[in-house]
Amino acid sequence: MQPAGVARRLLRHAAQPLAAQLPKLLSAGGALAVQRPAAGEGHPVSDEELVRGGTASAPAVEFLEHPDLAEIVGDLSRPQKRLPTRLLYDERGSHLFERICETRDYYVTRAELEILSRDLDDIAGFAGAGAGVIEPGAGCGCKTRELLSALEDPRWYAPLDIDPSVLWRCREAIRQALPHLPLVPVCADFTQPWCHAGLPVAERRLLFFPGSTVGNFEPVQAQRLLGRFRDAAGPGGRLILGVDLRKNAATLRRAYDDGEGITASFNLNLLARLNREHGADFDTAAFEHLAVYDKALHRIEMHLRSRRDQWVRIGGCRFHFAAGETIHTESSHKYLPGGMVALAAAAGWQAQKLWMDPQRRFALMGFEAAPRKQPNTEVKEDNMAATKKSSGGRRYGKGAARTVASAMRRRKRGTLKSGPGGKGGTVRSRKQAIAIGLSEARRKGAKVPPKKAGGGSK
Ligand code: AVI
Numbered sequence: 125m126q127p128a129g130v131a132r133r134l135l136r137h138a139a140q141p142l143a144a145q146l147p148k149l150l151s152a153g154g155a156l157a158v159q160r161p162a163a164g165e166g167h168p169v170s171d172e173e174l175v176r177g178g179t180a181s182a183p184a185v186e187f188l189e190h191p192d193l194a195e196i197v198g199d200l201s202r203p204q205k206r207l208p209t210r211l212l213y214d215e216r217g218s219h220l221f222e223r224i225c226e227t228r229d230y231y232v233t234r235a236e237l238e239i240l241s242r243d244l245d246d247i248a249g250f251a252g253a254g255a256g257v258i259e260p261g262a263g264c265g266c267k268t269r270e271l272l273s274a275l276e277d278p279r280w281y282a283p284l285d286i287d288p289s290v291l292w293r294c295r296e297a298i299r300q301a302l303p304h305l306p307l308v309p310v311c312a313d314f315t316q317p318w319c320h321a322g323l324p325v326a327e328r329r330l331l332f333f334p335g336s337t338v339g340n341f342e343p344v345q346a347q348r349l350l351g352r353f354r355d356a357a358g359p360g361g362r363l364i365l366g367v368d369l370r371k372n373a374a375t376l377r378r379a380y381d382d383g384e385g386i387t388a389s390f391n392l393n394l395l396a397r398l399n400r401e402h403g404a405d406f407d408t409a410a411f412e413h414l415a416v417y418d419k420a421l422h423r424i425e426m427h428l429r430s431r432r433d434q435w436v437r438i439g440g441c442r443f444h445f446a447a448g449e450t451i452h453t454e455s456s457h458k459y460l461p462g463g464m465v466a467l468a469a470a471a472g473w474q475a476q477k478l479w480m481d482p483q484r485r486f487a488l489m490g491f492e493a494a495p496r497k498q499p500n501t502e503v504k505e506d507n508m509a510a511t512k513k514s515s516g517g518r519r520y521g522k523g524a525a526r527t528v529a530s531a532m533r534r535r536k537r538g539t540l541k542s543g544p545g546g547k548g549g550t551v552r553s554r555k556q557a558i559a560i561g562l563s564e565a566r567r568k569g570a571k572v573p574p575k576k577a578g579g580g581s582k
Contacts (some may be wrong), residue, residue, distance in 0.1 A: 193402055197439045205443070206452040207394055209340060214397050220390040229232060229382035231375070232336055235486035236366055240270055240334075243479045243488070248274035250477050250490045256326030258282045258356060260314035260333055262294050267334050269301045271364075279326040280306040281540030286313045315349060320356040329357045334366035336486070339423075339457040343467060346457070350377075350471035354493055363473055363491040370458040371485060373417040376424045380415035380456065388413035391426050391453055403436035414450060426454040461487055461558055462528035469494070475562075478555050528561030546575070 171461060192211065199206045213221065225233035240247070251257075253276040261266055262283030272278055281302075283294045291309040298307060312318035318376045323329070338346050353363055381386055391413040394405040414427040427450035434445050459467075465475040468491050477490030534540035535557040542548035551557055565572045 135539040144567075194437045196398065196402065197441055200438070200441075200443050200451070202450055205445075207398075209454045210391065211397060212453065214393070217390060217393050217397070219412065220386055220393060223386045223494070224382065224390060227382040227384055227386055229378045229384075229389070231379055231485055232368055235481040235483070236334060236336075236488065237267065237479045239479050239486065239488050242265055242481075244270065244274045246477075247271065247364065247479065247490070248276065251275055251330045252328060253277050254279055254327030255325075255330040255362070256280045256282065256323060256328070257330045257332055258284060258310075258320070258323070260284045260331065260353065261337065263290065269298065271332060272302055272305060273296070278305060279331065280308050280324050282308040282310050284310045284312055284314050284318070284322055286311065290402060296321070311410040314352070317352065318356075321461060329361040331357050331361065331363040332361065336366045336368035336456070338365060338464075339459070340454065341387070341457075342455070343457065347467055347471045348471060350468050356470040357493045359493060362476075363468075363493075365464070365468070365489045365491065367459050367461070367464050367487045367489055368456065369480070369487055370422055370460055371428065375485075376458065377415050378419050380424045380426060381413065387415070387426070387529050389391075391428055393455055395428065398438060402438055404436060406436050406438075407434070410434055410449075421455075421457070422459070423455045425452060427452050460529075460532075461489065461524055461554070462532070462561065464489060465528070465558070465562070466525045472496075478558065480555070484554065521566065524562060524572045526566040527565035527570060528558055531557045531561030531564065562575050 192208070195208055196211075199208060210520060211217075224230050248271070251271075253557070255275060256279045257268075257272060257275070259282070262268065262285055268281075268283075272281055281298060283291055283298075285291050288311055291311060293302070295307050295309055298305065306324070310318070310320075310323075335354065338349070341349055350363070350365075354361070357363060392411060395408045395411060398404040399406055399408075410431050411428045412431055414429045416425045416427060417423075418425060427434050429450045430445035430447060433447045436443050436445065460480055461480075464487075468475060468489075472494045473491035474494045475489060476492050479488045479490075480486065531540055532554070535551050535554070538550055540546075540551040540557055540560065542551050542560065551560065562572055
């Protein structure tokens with residue numbers, strides 16, 4: 125499948141500086157396959173290693189072994205053709221993604237920044253004093269700088285990324301803004317187990333995962349990922365998670381097919397990349413960008429649609445495309461707050477805080493690590509419900525999700541009342557409705573993590 129010519133092309137590519145790839149490395153729907161460095165080998169890296177663009181145990185040359193091509197050929201061989209999402213983010217793709225974030229139609233980044241600036245003090249208060257901050261898939265983000273500057277006595281900042289060049293830039297940006305904050309860059313693939321034991325001491329660890337990248341994972345994978353974050357956070361650890369919320373399909377389609385055509389260029393760049401790096405012969409003009417909302421799965425999908433009947437060569441194989449046939453390149457799942465509460469609970473996190481922008485398009489959610497006795501259950505494709513593991517694990521969270529949904533319906537009808545025994549005023553706030561739903565679930569004995577003193581959904 126991988127002839128010598130392709131291996132040489134991989135070699136040429138590997139010798140170039142690795143582009144600022146996706147801050148969070150992903151794959152569309154399937155297994156998360158990239159392993160650089162190998163699972164469990166993530167570790168803090170020295171200045172010298174960062175300059176070389178490699179690490180002691182994972183030198184730059186190891187990137188040669190990375191199995192992109194086999195994965196691409198496998199993905200194009202499926203009945204629904206697809207390509208690994210992470211390949212969207214080469215240097216050009218990352219640049220285009222930054223431009224997407226500035227478009228009028230892509231509300232996600234703006235909504236999240238709005239929350240961060242409006243609720244920063246509360247968010248910093250939730251993180252607590254003396255935190256060590258871990259950011260999986262750190263870019264050079266201004267979001268992180270904002271948060272770090274607002275925290276009380278942060279002990280250190282550990283950006284985590286598979287790409288040393290991203291860590292280098294991130295470190296420089298943070299150093300300029302916060303020269304006294306100790307930095308511990310970790311070179312690792314955060315979708316795989318990584319070694320966090322070597323991180324310095326702090327009052328507690330705070331995982332910061334903004335941007336709604338969690339939505340780019342299938343719910344089952346997202347749960348697994350949040351479980352890894354839980355492991356890294358340790359007892360008493362906290363998580364601040366960016367979550368894009370469900371909304372009408374038209375808004376979503378516009379956001380993922382913006383009027384300026386930047387998202388279309390971003391998606392099509394994937395084919396150009398395959399031509400450049402893997403000697404494919406995609407005629408990029410013969411494909412078009414498509415954004416489709418799947419109502420049942422609550423996700424917006426990006427596809428590349430063939431404009432005509434055609435054949436394409438890659439990796440020594442030929443692939444047929446019928447006119448209208450598509451390649452699925454990315455999914456972006458949209459959640460209800462209650463759905464994310466249940467999903468995170470199944471991964472060992474107790475929901476504590478919910479911050480939303482005034483238009484309720486986006487949420488930052490605050491979680492605290494649950495005590496370790498939680499059963500590790502899997503989450504169903506429907507991201508509202510946690511479900512039984514085939515091994516016979518106990519149901520977790522489904523009852524709670526149902527009670528929250530019922531409270532939300534009563535809020536809409538104007539029949540949800542606050543106060544003990546529902547004797548208070550009519551509840552209009554979604555946050556309060558969620559909090560009421562969760563406490564009703566607790567009373568009914570549903571599996572909801574206990575409310576912490578002073579906590580509760582905001
Ligand atoms: C990186 N991720 C959170 C973006 C999203 O909204 O799912 C990727 C993106 N794709 C197209 N536009 C934005």
